[in-house]
Amino acid sequence: xxxxxxxxxxxxxxxxxxxxxxxxxxxxxxxxxxxxxxxxxxxxxxxxxxxxxxxxxxxxxxxxxxxxxxxxxxxxxxxxxxxxxxxxxxxxxxxxxxxxxxxxxxxxxxxxxxxxxxxxxxxxxxxxxxxxxxxxxxxxxxxxxxxxxxxxxxxxxxxxxxxxxxxxxxxxxxxxxxxxxxxxxxxxxxxxxxxxxxxxxxxxxxxxxxxxxxxxxxxxxxxxxxxxxxxxxxxxxxxxxxxxxxxxxxxxxxxxxxxxxxxxxxxxxxxxxxxxxxxxxxxxxxxxxxxxxxxxxxxxxxxxxxxxxxxxxxxxxxxxxxxxxxxxxxxxxxxxxxxxxxxxxxxxxxxxxxxxxxxxxxxxxxxxxxxxxxxxxxxxxxxxxxxxxxxxxxxxxxxxxxxxxxxxxxxxxxxxxxxxxxxxxxxxxxxxxxxxxxxxxxxxxxxxxxxxxxxxxxxxxxxxxxxxxxxxxxxxxxxxxxxxxxxxx
Amino acid sequence: xxxxxxxxxxxxxxxxxxxxxxxxxxxxxxxxxxxxxxxxxxxxxxxxxxxxxxxxxxxxxxxxxxxxxxxxxxxxxxxxxxxxxxxxxxxxxxx
Numbered sequence: 109x110x111x112x113x114x115x116x117x118x119x120x121x122x123x124x125x126x127x128x129x130x131x132x133x134x135x136x137x138x139x140x141x142x143x144x145x146x147x148x149x150x151x152x153x154x155x156x157x158x159x160x161x162x163x164x165x166x167x168x169x170x171x172x173x174x175x176x177x178x179x180x181x182x183x184x185x186x187x188x189x190x191x192x193x194x195x196x197x198x199x200x201x202x203x204x205x206x207x208x209x210x211x212x213x214x215x216x217x218x219x220x221x222x223x224x225x226x227x228x229x230x231x232x233x234x235x236x237x238x239x240x241x242x243x244x245x246x247x248x249x250x251x252x253x254x255x256x257x258x259x260x261x262x263x264x265x266x267x268x269x270x271x272x273x274x275x276x277x278x279x280x281x282x283x284x285x286x287x288x289x290x291x292x293x294x295x296x297x298x299x300x301x302x303x304x305x306x307x308x309x310x311x312x313x314x315x316x317x318x319x320x321x322x323x324x325x326x327x328x329x330x331x332x333x334x335x336x337x338x339x340x341x342x343x344x345x346x347x348x349x350x351x352x353x354x355x356x357x358x359x360x361x362x363x364x365x366x367x368x369x370x371x372x373x374x375x376x377x378x379x380x381x382x383x384x385x386x387x388x389x390x391x392x393x394x395x396x397x398x399x400x401x402x403x404x405x406x407x408x409x410x411x412x413x414x415x416x417x418x419x420x421x422x423x424x425x426x427x428x429x430x431x432x433x434x435x436x437x438x439x440x441x442x443x444x445x446x447x448x449x450x451x452x453x454x455x456x457x458x459x460x461x462x463x464x465x466x467x468x469x470x471x472x473x474x475x476x477x478x479x480x481x482x483x484x485x486x487x488x489x490x491x492x493x494x495x496x497x498x499x500x501x502x503x504x505x506x507x508x509x510x511x512x513x514x515x516x517x518x519x520x521x522x523x524x525x526x527x528x529x530x531x532x533x534x535x536x537x538x539x540x541x542x543x544x545x546x547x548x549x550x551x552x553x554x555x556x557x558x559x560x561x562x563x564x565x566x567x568x569x570x571x572x573x574x575x576x577x578x579x580x581x582x583x584x585x586x587x588x589x590x591x592x593x594x595x596x597x
Numbered sequence: 598x599x600x601x602x603x604x605x606x607x608x609x610x611x612x613x614x615x616x617x618x619x620x621x622x623x624x625x626x627x628x629x630x631x632x633x634x635x636x637x638x639x640x641x642x643x644x645x646x647x648x649x650x651x652x653x654x655x656x657x658x659x660x661x662x663x664x665x666x667x668x669x670x671x672x673x674x675x676x677x678x679x680x681x682x683x684x685x686x687x688x689x690x691x692x
Contacts, residue, residue, distance in 0.1 A: 210672035304653035317652050346658040415635040426612060433613070435687050437676035446688045447613070455615035463614055467605070467624055468631060470612040481635065487643035526631055542652035567654075 130181030180223035185275035188229035203457025213310025230265030252591035260290030285535025292510035292560025303542035307342030332356035365399035370503030387551030419485035426469030510560035
């Protein structure tokens, strides 16, 4: 067995007991990348030299004392929309060129200060816009469970890297499902914290009223450990909440007796893969058998969420992406005047999906359409949030599938943007309402592709969803299976 | 078709995006279909519904106005497409 297969919790324990050095662990991860990433294509940029230096530094600290942060010496991967000082950051777009960030994102700074080792930057859909990682301007990433399939998106590179043991754990971002859907596709644990729980300072902005950073890990305990390391108020992000960060990893008691699970009827409808529904219902049955109470609930505005999301998110994206003008950084085309410089630089620099969303967002914000689309969507967004407020009076967590299907084939949905948008149908309401939610593996379909169960919590109640997920995970064997990194037809 | 090709071109200029004739055609078709899907929001009467205001329910986040960063022109200019000493060099803005 390679050390690269260790979980964050296991690796940390071995490092602290000095059974393993960070240099050995980091070398094992880079060896695994050298052996297999030509099949998976999880990474856009590797930081081997800096990583080995960080590993040597961690080993020195580990010799000094026994009381260490959970992440000290542990190799972590970052989605390539986190600014990393001195390490190329592309957001999988040509418009950023070889952008070299002059500062670290707050979350990166926190990861570094724990003494973790940064392996490299993982692939994503350009500007985190997509559900398959196929919108990367560089190359698509493959699903480790079947290389002919998508890893999900937009944090597809981070999900594939965790599933294939190309890192010990990773960070991603989630605006409409971009942590949870790829986690489900790749059979790992992905957590989107509450809006405001984790700083976004230094994360390349997509839709600022929904973007959130979260852990992507091999199991639930690791998710709790990584969330503890990055969560909390940041003076540089005025949307980060000034609330104490619980020790999530100490709250995984295994106790779910009397906990009320809300099951929304609107999430179990035709159009979903039958095996996904069966697996999620079986998981709910198991939780009930173990002491949870099932409450049938209703989230009546669910069917409007995709429409609301693709108005609000594209409106915000069209504003956020106005900064890519070729003046201070990024790609600048040769042109005859200023306006043409903008227009050609942006034409050459942005891919098709990013252009489509900028166009849609500009349209819904433009004079004559603002009321009909943007303001209408913001009112329906209020209704969606009220649905959850009402539901959470009757239950403690809400359980649903993470995605309507398992990972589809590479290329299967690239010609139909609307169909691609509908793969986020179960995840985007949560971003619209600002709630925390995670995806935990709950089975496999007949083609051996992983299935994810989504557990949604109340605002700032990550502790409860982690506790339920941990209980479920520990009563199953799903998380122990490993992908073969082969093509299956 | 609700959306015309001319309208798509008008939005492209607002968004500062050059579109090829092929992109104009495909975007007209795709955006029309997506906007058609969004029309389902009109099934809902939202006359008495408040606008969504803030995802995190945080109000009045204030801090002291203190300088915490140090000037580092070279690091910032390192990514510039074109520079002249400590200045960004850009196309002529005023005719």
